[in-house]
Amino acid sequence: MSKEITSREQDYSQWYNDLVIKGGLADYSAVRGCMVIKPYGYSLWENMRDALDRKFKDTGHVNAYFPLFVPKSLFEAEEKNAEGFAKECAVVTHYRLKSDPEAKGKLVVDPEARLEEELVVRPTSEAIIWNTYKGWIQSYRDLPILVNQWANVVRWEMRTRLFLRTAEFLWQEGHTAHATKNEAVAEAEQMLHVYADFVENWMALPVIRGIKTESERFAGAEDTYCIEALMQDGKALQAGTSHFLGQNFAKAFDVKFSDKENKLDYVWATSWGVSTRLIGALVMAHSDDDGLILPPKIAPMQVVIVPIYKGEEQKANIDVKVKEIVQSLKSMGISVKYDDSDNQRPGWKFAQYEMQGVPVRIAIGARDLENNVAEVARRDTKEKKSYSLDGLAESVKNLLDDIQLNIYNKALAYRDEHITPADSWDEFVKLLEEKGGFISAHWDGTAETEEKIKELTKATIRCIPINNPQENGTCILTGKPSTQRVLFAKAY
Amino acid sequence: MSKEITSREQDYSQWYNDLVIKGGLADYSAVRGCMVIKPYGYSLWENMRDALDRKFKDTGHVNAYFPLFVPKSLFEAEEKNAEGFAKECAVVTHYRLKSDPEAKGKLVVDPEARLEEELVVRPTSEAIIWNTYKGWIQSYRDLPILVNQWANVVRWEMRTRLFLRTAEFLWQEGHTAHATKNEAVAEAEQMLHVYADFVENWMALPVIRGIKTESERFAGAEDTYCIEALMQDGKALQAGTSHFLGQNFAKAFDVKFSDKENKLDYVWATSWGVSTRLIGALVMAHSDDDGLILPPKIAPMQVVIVPIYKGEEQKANIDVKVKEIVQSLKSMGISVKYDDSDNQRPGWKFAQYEMQGVPVRIAIGARDLENNVAEVARRDTKEKKSYSLDGLAESVKNLLDDIQLNIYNKALAYRDEHITPADSWDEFVKLLEEKGGFISAHWDGTAETEEKIKELTKATIRCIPINNPQENGTCILTGKPSTQRVLFAKAY
Structure with a gap:
């Protein structure tokens, strides 16, 4: 997929x-x-x-x-x-x-x-x-x-x-x-x-x-x-x-x-x-090249469980255990789907749920049952780990919180790396072309300059941040005096 | 109001x-x-x-x-x-x-x-x-x-x-x-x-x-x-x-x-x-001539509480008690408003909430507090009763269930009294004019007759009830043979 x-x-x-x-x-x-x-x-x-x-x-x-x-x-x-x-x-x-x-x-x-x-x-x-x-x-x-x-x-x-x-x-x-x-x-x-x-x-x-x-x-x-x-x-x-x-x-x-x-x-x-x-x-x-990555707090399906089995007997044993897991997840307010459909192989399902950005995927096989464990994969980092079936719902709940935080932190780190000051027109243009993100620069406060910068670079003033620090400087385009930086970027 | x-x-x-x-x-x-x-x-x-x-x-x-x-x-x-x-x-x-x-x-x-x-x-x-x-x-x-x-x-x-x-x-x-x-x-x-x-x-x-x-x-x-x-x-x-x-x-x-x-x-x-x-x-x-009557299960506000007091001290005492009541109602999933606004008199408020069809109104005065009671009025029957403040939330919950049932039963009784068989055209017309409701009558099964009856009386065939009993009869308009009664009525 x-x-x-x-x-x-x-x-x-x-x-x-x-x-x-x-x-x-x-x-x-x-x-x-x-x-x-x-x-x-x-x-x-x-x-x-x-x-x-x-x-x-x-x-x-x-x-x-x-x-x-x-x-x-x-x-x-x-x-x-x-x-x-x-x-x-x-x-x-x-x-x-x-x-x-x-x-x-x-x-x-x-x-x-x-x-x-x-x-x-x-x-x-x-x-x-x-x-x-x-x-x-x-x-x-x-x-x-x-x-x-x-x-x-x-x-x-x-x-x-x-x-x-x-x-x-x-x-x-x-x-x-x-x-x-x-x-x-x-x-x-x-x-x-x-x-x-x-x-x-x-x-x-x-x-x-x-x-x-x-x-x-x-x-x-x-x-x-x-x-x-x-x-x-x-x-x-x-x-x-x-x-x-x-x-x-x-x-x-x-x-x-x-x-x-x-x-x-x-x-x-x-x-x-x-x-x-x-x-x-x-x-x-x-998201990444394998599909969506959805934050657990708003994901339509937070957990999916895929059984891995040969024959009806293995399946029946897994079903019993999964039923318990599903119930305990649901009782904690976690949305979960048990995908035991038999028209697709587990690998296909894994790729499908990866594409859909389901935050946590649990795979359970006959051997896992014997060992009282399940394989838990998180979508954000793709990390897989074996979890004990004892207290699994609680572990999954913590994992979902961790995923939520990790997705945020990753986006935050990227965003913070992409707020860059520019103090000259050349620097401004170069940053826009080579790095992108928000460029923090002085602007003379006129609509004409704003329009001109947009024409030249397609960048617009996204906003003047709330509680923006005041500092003296000169407009990157006109060189006229300015009292604060504003955030420029190309935008959707 | x-x-x-x-x-x-x-x-x-x-x-x-x-x-x-x-x-x-x-x-x-x-x-x-x-x-x-x-x-x-x-x-x-x-x-x-x-x-x-x-x-x-x-x-x-x-x-x-x-x-x-x-x-x-x-x-x-x-x-x-x-x-x-x-x-x-x-x-x-x-x-x-x-x-x-x-x-x-x-x-x-x-x-x-x-x-x-x-x-x-x-x-x-x-x-x-x-x-x-x-x-x-x-x-x-x-x-x-x-x-x-x-x-x-x-x-x-x-x-x-x-x-x-x-x-x-x-x-x-x-x-x-x-x-x-x-x-x-x-x-x-x-x-x-x-x-x-x-x-x-x-x-x-x-x-x-x-x-x-x-x-x-x-x-x-x-x-x-x-x-x-x-x-x-x-x-x-x-x-x-x-x-x-x-x-x-x-x-x-x-x-x-x-x-x-x-x-x-x-x-x-x-x-x-x-x-x-x-x-x-x-x-x-x-609803009735005093306003809306809303079933508790879908009412936007199930309970309203109105304080009755003279002076700030009485008010403060009532506030303390009402706060407890509101909390226990909410913990039972009951929606409640405490209307302690001072720009209208209690009587005006009573009429207002009656108009809006709030299922249960609770009034609490200084004397009530002393007696550990509140006056509880139900909107459907307008009955007022003194309820003990002990276990009030539980009593209100039961009352809401009772109101829901009573509203249904009242509508059911009215509806059942207004399903009337008619076996001749004269009877059919008379019932439509004097009694209204559903009229159960034989019809020859043709769209022409249906249309003709609509022209003559404004009544339409509302439906052929599911699991309708089969019986031989003759169409009230044309006298042609029919195998079942259908329900006619004037309709919105």
Whole structure:
């Protein structure tokens, strides 16, 4: 099996596609730019969603659901937001098909069923949600509103890639409303840390927490906070964003509240989201040439057990023991599959589960039973060891914790090795070409310079790190004075 | 609060809308026929979804996600299905908006961004899924496929009602593929029973399990199984359907498999779904003129505790005790809210939680504390009793079980009183007008008669019950011979 995967060195991009398709995460579909999330991939998403959802609820948020469609007049109300998304939105113009008079069995759009007002398929839901909040908010007593939505959104991307950039994707979008600016800023920052905590501790992916420059901000935001991760090819990937929206949407939709002194003011807003794109980041950051490597905390299947036997009697003996092991693993909350299907040989199964990134594989043969042991292989390091069957579940639990930590530490070491300062333009270009990763450099603070650097090198400012140390320096491109370094990288 | 609700007698339909809106379940939106599911309503949906999802997984199903859009050429491939949904589908024709040259700040559809092929927003996903399954199925080893999807769908309904009939709704749709007809039929029947079990035991709503007549079948199905519930106004509501699709979709999308003898055959299919419509059924079946009545097993909040005090000292004493109670309730898996907000009086709170259908309300005052008791009110019967604080959590747990059962039994008694045989046309019409409910009557088995009865009375054949007793009789309309009674009703 594993030989079917293109190696990273050969073609990193093809390696990624191979993992996604052959690892059973997703599939192409008949719809341009849309993908099918296969059961194994969806199960991974469910685990991520559930962990995030718990964090949202623990921080006082509730879920709700808003319409898929945004009437054009609402869509265009917040001008910057509309401008940012207008170029990539799917538009519903009709509500009926009818039989094609010229071709039997075919259908055509019924020209008589044209909508009076076109509907945009939501690329993001600020507009429809703030139009709703107008009806929910009169007084400070109605605030804060801390609502999240799990939904699908559509952005008509021209160049798409499985998970990383698809026309339709799944995500969550938090939309909160507050009485004060401070409270809204604190909320946007809180959610940034919630995301960082999730990505680091569940997905085992270290991130840099920062703020976007003006030109990289979300359309309609006053400030965009982000977490940035690093992939194995040295490119950065934006893993989540949290926006302080100021009063922009409240003004666009006329959402005011009366405060304790009965004074009217516009409501302050945030929005924040992560998407199925995170699965792409997960694949790219941890996996190797033999397949996926999934962190135990979110792996759809944490342990797989493969019996090795000749004849029914050996099999029956192994079954009895495995049944016990499965029960004790499950009682510890560990997900486990016993693959005793007889249509494939153990070696084929090993390769298959390696491809799928199952963190721990246990093989048990007749001889093992006699010796009261099992062979335990960890996916991350490929190390194999003989474990006693006594207390096996406990050992496996510890091993899973160890794997989680090891995957994180490996990614962290790589990431830390790939944050490099550059103090001249030549050095900057050379680092970008030869080493990749984040380059920490001085920038004169203008959008023009940022744009120019992007044109010349394809590198963008990923973020200005939170609590960034201030130091005097000169812009690597223009030589103008600068007070802090920012992080540049080529990015997905 | 409660006075704001229209009574059932006054206007049943307005009563329903009042409950949905004022109970905090949903809200109208700016999009024609689409609703906003508010946090309280969404929390109810989450509980329903989670319970159903566990049942799906327990019966071997996995979740996946397929594209929102169906290209027109795929949509029209299965002719009956296409014909059934063509009249009510939202169609995406363009993928970009641009600035309106005639009005600053406005957007128009960019005529240059017309799609080569129109995309239908899924009204149901058989087409896109079977087109995908074609790539997944070669041999009997790839079968069965037991996949479910949680998603939004759009059906452009002309007359909409919150939850019961909306242009966009949330649902799950199972789509399974099998090697034999028997296996597919068994799957369709199994899922009917899974639905019935959920609706009866979680939603406390008794249902009749049956089969639809040909004219009421899902477009593209060979057989549609259904569960039918009865609302308090004597109208029926279809609460879930499960379809045996034969080989119709396999033929439309050319999905064949080779069996163990290496013979090629088309794959057999089922699909099955329930939607947010169930929330409408729940509201209509159980609630009263004071608000919602929610079954404890799916209620977003099972218990609310309201302190009754004068002054901070009393409050502080109550707080200490309530903290203990909350902890012991939570440790038993009971969801509980302590509403000690000081901006509303207890009486207002009581009415509010009554409106929201919280199953159990506990009030604790200073005098209660002295007597080591609390006043416990159940929402279903409005009975109030003094309970000892010793073992209160255990008592509440038992009470919740009792409420669940009582709500079910009440609905069952009403339903059973409203299944009435009719043996003549006059009797049939009279029963429909004066009593409502299900009318068990003979029918000659033709679609013409079924249609005629619908025209004359608005009643439809809800189903032919499973294991229906066979008996000779004559059709109530035509007098032609019949071998079984079927269930008629006016329906939502």
